[in-house]
Amino acid sequence: xxxxxxxxxxxxxxxxxxxxxxxxxxxxxxxxxxxxxxxxxxxxxxxxxxxxxxxxxxxxxxxxxxxxxxxxxxxxxxxxxxxxxxxxxxxxxxxxxxxxxxxxxxxxxxxxxxxxxxxxxxxxxxxxxxxxxxxxxxxxxxxxxxxxxxxxxxxxxxxxxxxxxxxxxxxxxxxxxxxxxxxxxxx
Amino acid sequence: xxxxxxxxxxxxxxxxxxxxxxxxxxxxxxxxxxxxxxxxxxxxxxxxxxxxxxxxxxxxxxxxxxxxxxxxxxxxxxxxxxxxxxxxxxxxxxxxxxxxxxxxxxxxxxxxxxxxxxxxxxxxxxxxxxxxxxxxxxxxxxxxxxxxxxxxxxxxxxxxxxxxxxxxxxxxxxxxxxxxxxxxxxx
Amino acid sequence: xxxxxxxxxxxxxxxxxxxxxxxxxxxxxxxxxxxxxxxxxxxxxxxxxxxxxxxxxxxxxxxxxxxxxxxxxxxxxxxxxxxxxxxxxxxxxxxxxxxxxxxxxxxxxxxxxxxxxxxxxxxxxxxxxxxxxxxxxxxxxxxxxxxxxxxxxxxxxxxxxxxxxxxxxxxxxxxxxxxxxxxxxxx
Amino acid sequence: xxxxxxxxxxxxxxxxxxxxxxxxxxxxxxxxxxxxxxxxxxxxxxxxxxxxxxxxxxxxxxxxxxxxxxxxxxxxxxxxxxxxxxxxxxxxxxxxxxxxxxxxxxxxxxxxxxxxxxxxxxxxxxxxxxxxxxxxxxxxxxxxxxxxxxxxxxxxxxxxxxxxxxxxxxxxxxxxxxxxxxxxxxx
Numbered sequence: 169x170x171x172x173x174x175x176x177x178x179x180x181x182x183x184x185x186x187x188x189x190x191x192x193x194x195x196x197x198x199x200x201x202x203x204x205x206x207x208x209x210x211x212x213x214x215x216x217x218x219x220x221x222x223x224x225x226x227x228x229x230x231x232x233x234x235x236x237x238x239x240x241x242x243x244x245x246x247x248x249x250x251x252x253x254x255x256x257x258x259x260x261x262x263x264x265x266x267x268x269x270x271x272x273x274x275x276x277x278x279x280x281x282x283x284x285x286x287x288x289x290x291x292x293x294x295x296x297x298x299x300x301x302x303x304x305x306x307x308x309x310x311x312x313x314x315x316x317x318x319x320x321x322x323x324x325x326x327x328x329x330x331x332x333x334x335x336x337x338x339x340x341x342x343x344x345x346x347x348x349x350x351x352x353x354x355x
Numbered sequence: 356x357x358x359x360x361x362x363x364x365x366x367x368x369x370x371x372x373x374x375x376x377x378x379x380x381x382x383x384x385x386x387x388x389x390x391x392x393x394x395x396x397x398x399x400x401x402x403x404x405x406x407x408x409x410x411x412x413x414x415x416x417x418x419x420x421x422x423x424x425x426x427x428x429x430x431x432x433x434x435x436x437x438x439x440x441x442x443x444x445x446x447x448x449x450x451x452x453x454x455x456x457x458x459x460x461x462x463x464x465x466x467x468x469x470x471x472x473x474x475x476x477x478x479x480x481x482x483x484x485x486x487x488x489x490x491x492x493x494x495x496x497x498x499x500x501x502x503x504x505x506x507x508x509x510x511x512x513x514x515x516x517x518x519x520x521x522x523x524x525x526x527x528x529x530x531x532x533x534x535x536x537x538x539x540x541x542x
Numbered sequence: 543x544x545x546x547x548x549x550x551x552x553x554x555x556x557x558x559x560x561x562x563x564x565x566x567x568x569x570x571x572x573x574x575x576x577x578x579x580x581x582x583x584x585x586x587x588x589x590x591x592x593x594x595x596x597x598x599x600x601x602x603x604x605x606x607x608x609x610x611x612x613x614x615x616x617x618x619x620x621x622x623x624x625x626x627x628x629x630x631x632x633x634x635x636x637x638x639x640x641x642x643x644x645x646x647x648x649x650x651x652x653x654x655x656x657x658x659x660x661x662x663x664x665x666x667x668x669x670x671x672x673x674x675x676x677x678x679x680x681x682x683x684x685x686x687x688x689x690x691x692x693x694x695x696x697x698x699x700x701x702x703x704x705x706x707x708x709x710x711x712x713x714x715x716x717x718x719x720x721x722x723x724x725x726x727x728x729x
Numbered sequence: 730x731x732x733x734x735x736x737x738x739x740x741x742x743x744x745x746x747x748x749x750x751x752x753x754x755x756x757x758x759x760x761x762x763x764x765x766x767x768x769x770x771x772x773x774x775x776x777x778x779x780x781x782x783x784x785x786x787x788x789x790x791x792x793x794x795x796x797x798x799x800x801x802x803x804x805x806x807x808x809x810x811x812x813x814x815x816x817x818x819x820x821x822x823x824x825x826x827x828x829x830x831x832x833x834x835x836x837x838x839x840x841x842x843x844x845x846x847x848x849x850x851x852x853x854x855x856x857x858x859x860x861x862x863x864x865x866x867x868x869x870x871x872x873x874x875x876x877x878x879x880x881x882x883x884x885x886x887x888x889x890x891x892x893x894x895x896x897x898x899x900x901x902x903x904x905x906x907x908x909x910x911x912x913x914x915x916x
Contacts, residue, residue: 215540216414218516219639220407221441226826227403253824254408255442256643258833261822263814265787272819284644298672301713307685309647323405353402406826413639440637443830445646448635450627452600459632471831485859488900494872496834 222323224253224330228353229260232321232332235352239345240264240336247336247345248275251321254329256283264336271335277311278318278333278342284309286328290316290343317342319350329353409510411440411517415540416447419508419519422539426532427451427523434523434532435462438508441516443470451523458522464498465505465520465529471496473515477503477530504529506537516540596697598627598704602727603634606695606706609726613719614638614710621710621719622649625695628703630657638710645709651685652692652707652716658683660702663692664717691716693724703727783884785814785891789914790821793882793893796913800906801825801897808897808906809836812882815890817844825897832896838872839879839894839903845870847889850879851904878903880911890914 224232229251240247246264248271253259258279263272281289293314295302306312316339321330334346411419416438427434433451435458440446445466450459468476480501482489493499503526508517521533598606603625614621620638622645627633632653637646655663667688669676680686690713695704708720785793790812801808807825809832814820819840824833842850854875856863867873877900882891895907 215511215542216412216418218415218510218514219410219412221410223406223408225403225406226823228405229823231403253442255440255444255830257442257824257830258822259824261819262787262790263818263820269816269818281644285642302689303667303671304678304680304688305648307680308651308687309644312644324402327405329405355402413636416636442643444637444643445635446637448632449600449603450631450633456629456631468831472829489876490854490858491865491867491875492835494867495838495874496831499831 221254222325222327222329223255224251224259224321226260228321228323228329231352232349233260233262236332236334236345236349237262237264239348240334243337243341243344245337245341245345247334247342248272249345249349250275250279250333251349252276252279252283252331252333254283256280256331259330267336274313274335275317275333277313278335278346279331280309280318280333281312281314282318282320282333283328283331284312286320288316288320288343289314289318289333290339315339317346319343319346321350321353324354408441409512409514409516410442411438411446411508413447415508415510415516418539419536420447420449423519423521423532423536424449424451426535427521430524430528430531432524432528432532434521434529435459436532436536437462437466437520438536439463439466439470439518439520441470443467443518446517454523461500461522462504462520464500465522465533466518467496467505467520468499468501469505469507469520470515470518471499473507475503475507475530476501476505476520477526502526504533506530506533508537508540510540511542595628596699596701596703597629598625598633598695598727600634602695602697602703605726606723607634607636610706610708610719610723611636611638613722614708617711617715617718619711619715619719621708621716622646623719623723624649624653624707625723626650626653626657626705626707628657630654630705633704641710648687648709649691649707651687652709652720653705654683654692654707655686655688656692656694656707657702657705658686660694662690662694662717663688663707664690664713689713691720693717693720695724695727698728782815783886783888783890784816785812785820785882785914787821789882789884789890792913793910794821794823797893797895797906797910798823798825800909801895804898804902804906806898806902806906808895808903809833810906810910811836811840811894812910813837813840813844813892813894815844817841817892820891828897835874835896836878836894838874839896839907840892841870841879841894842873842875842892843879843881843894844889844892845873847881849877849881849904850875850894851877851900876900878907880904880907882911882914885915 232251233249236247236249246267248263248267250261251259258276278289281292285292292302292305296305296314297303306314317335318331318333320328321332323329332346332349334342336342419438420436423434423436433454435450435454437448438446445463465476468479472479479489479492483492483501484490493501504522505518505520507515508519510516519533519536521529523529606625607623610621610623620641622637622641624635625633632650652663655666659666666676666679670679670688680688691709692705692707694702695706697703706720706723708716710716793812794810797808797810807828809824809828811822812820819837839850842853846853853863853866857866857875867875878896879892879894881889882893884890893907893910895903897903
């Protein structure tokens with residue numbers, strides 16, 4: 169671990185603690201407008217704190233796409249690979265030559281689904297089967313894809329900063345290629 | 356300014372500088388996979404840095420909604436008010452008793468439009484008129500609303516952390532109520 | 543105008559009058575339920591009565607959201623919570639910090655589904671399984687969510703005035719938090 | 730009118746005449762154009778020839794994105810850049826750090842629009858104004874964007890192989906960055 173990285177972690181830890189305090193202070197306040205509820209006297213003088221979020225950068229997306237691309241090539245596969253950011257919005261995308269056209273939308277939806285629920289898409293698919301607790305969840309959010317190939321992307325500190333979605337082969341291969349993208353940013 | 360706040364700012368500044376360095380290092384690298392381009396030797400040992408983003412908290416959304424609600428009441432108006440986060444996703448929403456049903460979607464779309472382009476919705480509307488440079492931009496993003504009533508929300512440091520959208524009266528009144536929400540978080 | 547045509551018009555007029563009488567006679571009278579509302583004898587001389595609907599107010603929505611928020615916090619969960627009114631239209635919404643992005647749409651759809659059929663979403667889900675009487679009902683209404691977490695909201699008199707939808711954890715936890723919102727308005 | 734412009738017009742006229750002749754020759758025969766391909770007398774015994782299409786490769790998309798990225802950086806702009814293939818399907822996409830979220834969809838729609846009609850998006854926009862021959866064409870194809878920033882991509886031989894769409898600044902800047910992507914593949 170470099171010195172710069174240590175410093176960053178220390179700084180992040182400090183912020184986390186400080187923000188934690190800021191959030192705790194008004195914690196008993198109401199979450200919605202409430203006529204006649206007396207306002208905390210200290211409230212008018214300072215706004216509550218914003219959240220501090222870590223978001224995938226284009227350079228990280230590039231590294232993740234490159235890792236997925238190399239993995240797919242080594243398996244002689246042609247894949248569609250999508251990266252979404254912490255807000256679920258498309259950050260970067262490639263379709264390898266000869267990859268399925270139908271996988272464009274699936275790769276993007278897999279990435280979005282993985283970020284929307286912060287888990288591998290295949291885990292959701294296990295729960296969305298007939299008789300399962302999340303049956304037909306795919307009808308939400310303009311269409312989800314819940315079979316394997318979508319994975320949250322974490323930074324080296326373990327924070328979720330986006331997600332990757334891969335489509336173009338079997339779901340096992342899709343998952344393997346997505347994992348390569350994730351691994352490239354976890355170190 | 357409290358001591359805690361000063362500390363936060365110092366820590367944020369540190370992080371910004373460190374991240375700036377991290378981003379500069381690989382700046383000349385390609386943004387997409389590039390077969391046979393020699394990889395920077397230092398590349399394999401460390402991932403590029405994530406972006407550090409400030410995002411609206413529920414407590415901030417609450418303060419903004421409350422300010423909009425009080426402003427609307429003082430003007431004897433019934434409004435729909437939506438708050439979206441830094442990623443353009445809905446964070447909080449209220450429809451005042453008697454407010455237009457059609458304003459639910461408009462308030463949400465105004466908030467989203469303001470965050471999507473980081474400017475007041477009315478500014479976009481000036482450019483999207485017939486003959487204007489952004490004519491019919493409303494057809495993008497699943498439908499935009501480009502008349503006044505949507506405003507970016509900034510924290511006290513001036514960073515955009517989300518947006519507010521207000522609908523339920525004239526566009527002038529919508530804008531005035533949205534401004535009250537923004538002002539509540541700018542101090 | 544031919545004689546045949548005149549006859550048709552006379553016959554149609556007769557039918558219209560007869561049907562009017564048929565409607566006035568109480569037994570075959572109402573096309574829609576009017577539980578226990580006494581019929582005015584002089585009904586023909588004045589406009590028919592409108593329905594009297596009880597609808598969730600913003601203040602009630604606030605109380606319901608607050609109850610859901612406190613319940614979720616006590617369970618260390620981050621939830622998306624939506625309230626719809628008697629018309630199935632969004633009344634209020636909150637997304638707790640860190641709650642799933644994909645649960646925004648699901649919470650709203652759960653609330654809407656519960657009000658659309660005036661029953662807990664999980665009850666519909668039992669009927670929408672393969673082979674069940676409502677198989678794939680999720681395709682209607684722009685997408686329904688039929689697993690637990692959506693509940694009708696009743697006032698103290700037991701009338702349905704809207705619905706709540708909760709998403710962000712297991713369906714059991716979603717249901718528990720939704721129940722807390724319902725309970726807060728039932729007393 | 731400049732001499733160069735005159736020459737262009739003369740050349741265009743010539744091409745039009747030649748193509749007219751080519752089309753007229755087999756006019757009574759084919760239901761679809763088959764430019765210059767010699768017809769086999771024993772046609773029934775062998776399949777008709779397929780079209781030979783030139784399509785943007787991922788490596789070309791990479792070169793185009795890189796050129797757009799470098800151009801945007803040199804202008805201190807943060808852009809969304811999309812490449813679609815000859816079939817109008819997404820091939821590659823990048824969103825630079827800090828670029829507008831609303832420009833994701835616009836960049837993709839600009840690229841698609843440019844390929845759908847094989848002309849710069851701004852040219853279509855001139856025709857889609859109120860009173861114009863293509864008024865409200867933006868309602869077709871799931872939403873078109875008809876202001877500048879989308880350009881067909883041609884290979885060195887001048888064949889259209891896809892298109893680029895750029896969004897994130899003024900339409901003039903969007904166009905300039907898109908042109909850089911096109912130029913990178915024209916040489």
